[in-house]
Amino acid sequence: MAIAETGQSSAASPLVTQLHGWVTTVDHKRIGILYILMSLFFLVVGGVEALLIRLQLWVPNNTLIGPDTFNQLFTMHGTTMIFFVVMPMLSGFANYLVPLMIGCRDVAFPRLNALGFWLALFGGCILYTSYFTGDALYGLGSAPDVGWFAYAPLTSPAYARGGSVDYWILGTLVSGVGTLTFAVNLIATILTMRAPGMKLNQVPLFVWMMLVDAGLIIVAFPPLTAAQIMLLLDRYAGAHFFDTQAGGSAILWQHLFWFFGHPEVYIMALPAFGIISEIVPVFSRKVIFGYASMAAATAAIGFISLGVWAHHMFTVGLDDRLDAFFSAASFLIAVPTGIKIFNWTATLYGGRLQLRTPMLFALGFLGMFLIGGLTGIMLATVPVDWQVSDSYFLVAHFHYVLFGGSLFALMGGCYYWFPKATGKMLSETLGAWHFWLLFVGFNLLFGPMHIAGIMGMPRRVYTYEAGQGWDFWNQLSTIGAFIMGIGFLIFFINLVLSLRSGQKAGDDPWDAWTLEWATSSPPASYNFEQIPTVRSRRPLWDLKHPEDPDWKYE
Amino acid sequence: MSKPNVDEEIPIPPPVESEFPLSPAQVGMATFLCSEAAFFSTLVVAYLIYLGEDQTGPTPAESLSLTRAVINSAFLLGSSGTIMLAMNARKAKSLNGFSVWMFGTITLGVLFLVGTAYEWEELIYQDGLTIGRNLFGTTFYTLIGFHAFHVTLGLVLLTVITFLERAGRLSAKSEATELVSWYWHFVDAVWIVIFGVVYWMGT
Amino acid sequence: QTPEMFDPASPDAIEIRELFYLVLAITTLIFVLVGGALAYFIYRFRDPPGAPRDDSEPPQIYGSQPIEIAWTLAPTLIVLVLSLVVIRSVIAMRSEPPTEGTLRVRAVGHQWWWEFEYPEFGFTTANELVIPTSDADAPTPVYLQLESADVIHSFWVPKLAGKTDLVPAKTNRMRLEANAAGIYEGRCAEYCGTQHAKMLIRVTAVSPAEFEKWVADQQRSAAVAASVDAGRQIFMDQACANCHTIRGEPAIGKFGPDLTHLMSRHTIASGVLENNRTNLADWLTDPDQAKPGSRMPNMRLSPTEVKQLVDYLMTLE
Ligand code: HEO
């Protein structure tokens, strides 16, 4: 099965040729890796921004960072983390894994795929050139400072003079178009290119969840694009979509943005669910509990998540009936999400848990996501939201689901599939350090934010007065942030060291069951010498246990 | 990277036939059109939300002409028919029939654009309706403009595909022509919605 | 220090607290159950470190319909109950329209300060909202009519109520009630630009009698004392008068806070500085010191002018 001829062996070719190969590549695996590298780069950038935010909030009345810079920092941090860290990382994983998992040679449209990546990267570059050329009110080099959801009319020319907001619009718009091409490609690939015998209800759960994810992207991103175009027309063509002076509506922007924004949070969560659904069974040595209900729950989440967006607008003063509806819909989404949590937990039951690094991250995910999901329920309780909305309690909620949820899962995915992509194992020792520093730092950072929020601390403030009981919790948060920074440092060290001199991985280091482990590590450019034929959800289990194959039970 | 070597060493087996009723390209096009539908829905919703919210005119009733819209619609709807005939001709392997019907489609499309241009000219110079005039202008030009932009794009695609077919550059199995016709039908369908929302309801 | 939202001073805020306790209890219970199971399973089924490697696979369990149905139905029931509770309390807290004879205040959010107009009494003040206390048995709530002059803001005084946004071209309503006299602090809770952080609110609740006296005081026109004529002159001649109103004087600007009774307020610059001579002088010298980016320009006054102006302002009791 192993095929000698892989990326590594061409070390002899000069660097320029190699780089040229990467830049012009249309191989889904390389594009996947490019996405992940891009994401890691922006993770550092967004992380440094977050550390600066935390430094400024270390003590009350701190003067380290002025208001304008601070407001730019949280805008850039939020935009970067969502559009240029989580999105490319999940695109990267999907790109790398989906064709391998469904047993095909590449995605449906390889060149479109490359275009998608370059658009995403280009979008990130546009956003960051604002630091060098955005000629806002404050002179040369001014990043957008309107928050990651850029509420109107703060983005209108009257309040956002200069060009910095345009960089936000264009950067996210361009990368959004890239994301759309990614989704089109993914859907076509999953629907039409599965290995012979692999029915749609036999794909690995990661693939299934990516299919729903791509569907959400198709429905949710175009409205954002449209809204951004409207905003551009307002800013440059004299249109009045969000111009409240001329009858336009600031609330229309909120509806359009959150119609994208809420599905977007699930777009970031579903791939994480998918990764967890791969890692938990393998390291429990058990089949996933309730595949069918897992798949159904995913579809339900995708569907319901299109109908809850106004829970971001409970304080806007909508109609009572709307508030009630969106509150109930938000509660409802707890049911399918709960099913997932229960199924993962049940998969652990009776297993033989191997607490390797991917599993550590997966278990960390389960705990953190549970907390974040439950605070989401509190936020969806409308009157409670009137108190804690836009406070640090909310900041805590979404970091628990986004960071403790999505990013922990993606980190676990890095440890799990790194051996496949590089042929080397990541160091388990450094991995454990990475995990524990992240886990402890994370809870120290975002746990206290719940309390700061309940004590009345609003989000997006560059400074605060002493004596409100906020100081201590902020200091804990800042300490946690730096502990986490060290954790990430170890991760990067681990990546470099293991790539250089890690243990050889072999084709199937985790003794796993999905098709990507049936080919060499790293896989040849054509993935499989022979396209496998599939009869069940765990083709490699069938291979390894001919006496007790899965297809008997499905 | 030395991919070529690989190909020489190990012959790649033929691609696997899929059990799915649609081809990858068809699924791709269908998904793309879904996203386009989401895009246009947003513009239509914005139009509907602001309908009748203006304090200053002109209003749709004052400035839009249903007659002209009907004529314009006839061009575009007709072009959906002609492109269907072109596809039939293509299936019957009649290159000339295909070319004639494609030419008809393109002509109708151009006529539609000319009609739109004529309408806009009148709106701008006689009624003084610009994108900045009021909310109707804002939403109207954005919606109609994006639709017209799609028509223009479609016309370019139709022209290119016709020339490629005539030059024999597309294999008989190529799906490109078929997919372009899907796109054209979609643009048409969007117009039907626009006609209902903007012209029918408005006047 | 009890968090303010758990130490409420109005019926609405109390109801929110009860609701908060309810969801907190429900979610804590779920957390303990699910998290407990998770922790126990990890502990119970982990591969003991150091044990000899065992390559046999544990029994494979593909699912169980009864169990799965059970854990679909149980959460559904919980969220059904929660939904009903929420619907009830939203309606209770929002729908009551102001009856005749209630006190109304028009609150307008500006970058980065608050305008409070008392339409029935015909005066306007800023940043510090004064309301009469309300008896829990015979409530006399104040109704705020929330508007914005520029971007979106949000009015939040945790002890008195949840937050409600002030949206341009939209008028929101909010019920405000304080059962005990005192100063309730709050802040703008929707990011509104550079100085969002320094857009604080103080609600002063006083007894109805004191409130009447306060209203009477506010209704008077501004004090005019000859001794501070120099400062007054500077105020009217410089651009100050273009942006600030001093009732009874030629100053009728609307861009900044009404200063007619400036000295009746405890703070300036939307709660950022204590209202005293030093701070006033510093503020006039350079508003950006305390509030960088503030919409009040640096008027480039000489120290003498500052002193004279402050002398004048200090008479605006
Ligand atoms: C990955 C991202 C992610 C995820 C998965 C979620 C999940 C949820 N969120 Fe959150 N969110 C996310 C990301 C965000 N949310 C936000 C804001 C936000 C707000 C607006 C608050 C405000 O602005 O005032 C509400 C009301 C919610 C609610 C919810 C709910 C109900 C869920 C549910 O899906 C959670 C479901 C999971 C549960 C409940 C746990 C497991 C279930 C079990 C164990 C079953 C039993 C449980 C019950 C019966 C209750 N979120 C914002 C802020 C944006 C901004 O303003 O900047 C972000 C980024």
Ligand code: HEM
């Ligand atoms: C190093 C780790 C991180 C730290 C220390 C951190 C810290 C913070 C803080 C303090 C804020 C609030 C800023 C404010 O309201 O003034 C914030 C906002 C935010 N963070 Fe993070 N964060 C981290 C990682 C992440 C990750 C991984 C994500 C997403 C996947 C994320 C997404 C966001 C978003 C969307 C916002 C809101 C931005 C806005 O208000 O416009 N963060 N972060």
Ligand SMILES: [Cu+2]
């Ligand atoms: Cu949401």
